Amino acid sequence: xxxxxxxxxxxxxxxxxxxxxxxxxxxxxxxxxxxxxxxxxxxxxxxxxxxxxxxxxxxxxxxxxxxxxxxxxxxxxxxxxxxxxxxxxxxxxxxxxxxxxxxxxxxxxxxxxxxxxxxxxxxxxxxxxxxxxxxxxxxxxxxxxxxxxxxxxxxxxxxxxxxxxxxxxxxxxxxxxxxxxxxxxx
Numbered sequence: 572x573x574x575x576x577x578x579x580x581x582x583x584x585x586x587x588x589x590x591x592x593x594x595x596x597x598x599x600x601x602x603x604x605x606x607x608x609x610x611x612x613x614x615x616x617x618x619x620x621x622x623x624x625x626x627x628x629x630x631x632x633x634x635x636x637x638x639x640x641x642x643x644x645x646x647x648x649x650x651x652x653x654x655x656x657x658x659x660x661x662x663x664x665x666x667x668x669x670x671x672x673x674x675x676x677x678x679x680x681x682x683x684x685x686x687x688x689x690x691x692x693x694x695x696x697x698x699x700x701x702x703x704x705x706x707x708x709x710x711x712x713x714x715x716x717x718x719x720x721x722x723x724x725x726x727x728x729x730x731x732x733x734x735x736x737x738x739x740x741x742x743x744x745x746x747x748x749x750x751x752x753x754x755x756x757x
Contacts, residue, residue, distance in 0.1 A: 575668075578622075579650030580636065582666040586628040589636075591648070594621025596640050601625060604635040604645075604661045612636075632669070635661035680717045688716040 575581060581588045589601050599615045612630075615623035630636070635655075637645035647654060651662035688711055696703035711719065 576650070576652075579648055579652060580630075580662065580664045582630075582632055582664055583626075585631075586626055587630040587634075587664050588626045589615060589624060591615065591623045591638060591650070592621055593623055593640060596623070598641055599623040600639040601627070602637050602639060602645050603630065604637060630664060632664050632666040634664045636664065637661050684717055686715055686717045687720055688714075688718070689720045689722050691722045 578590050578592060581590070591599050593599055596617075599617075601612045601615060603610045603612050612627055613625065615625040617623050637647055639645050645661075647658065647660065648662040652665040652667065653663040654660060655663050690704060690711075692701060692704050693699040696707060708719070
């Protein structure tokens with residue numbers, strides 16, 4: 572069985588399982604956010620290890636949610652996989668298992684041939700997006716680069732970041748895939 576995340580919102584079949592580690596809290600509630608406003612889904616159940624959990628049928632990838640902790644909030648999920656409206660906005664349920672991997676035969680790069688390039692997506696191209704960086708990969712290959720380390724990958728507030736002050740460590744940076752004509756649009 573493949574590894575599956577425990578924390579955050581994990582989509583399973585026809586519903587989503589929520590898990591938040593908040594050992595000092597007394598209550599955690601999940602709130603669904605939609606075009607018609609926020610709808611309370613209900614409380615999560617606290618376990619002995621400090622995790623609050625709840626399985627909710629009908630919630631699926633693309634749905635937005637936040638948490639209320641001890642009556643305060645709403646807050647984004649600290650283990651969110653995607654923050655489409657920024658790190659302070661609602662979290663979005665995603666299903667990583669829906670990605671169709673096509674690299675099962677790739678064996679990697681031998682250590683003695685590894686030439687690493689640390690690539691800061693926003694400063695690598697004028698557009699500052701994953702797509703614009705992908706188009707420039709042949710130039711890195713021509714420099715003899717054999718591996719790329721994307722920096723930073725985790726989501727952060729604002730439009731520029733060197734990778735040292737990310738706040739949504741499980742969510743990829745949404746800005747870089749925005750298709751904006753300029754990194755300064757945000």
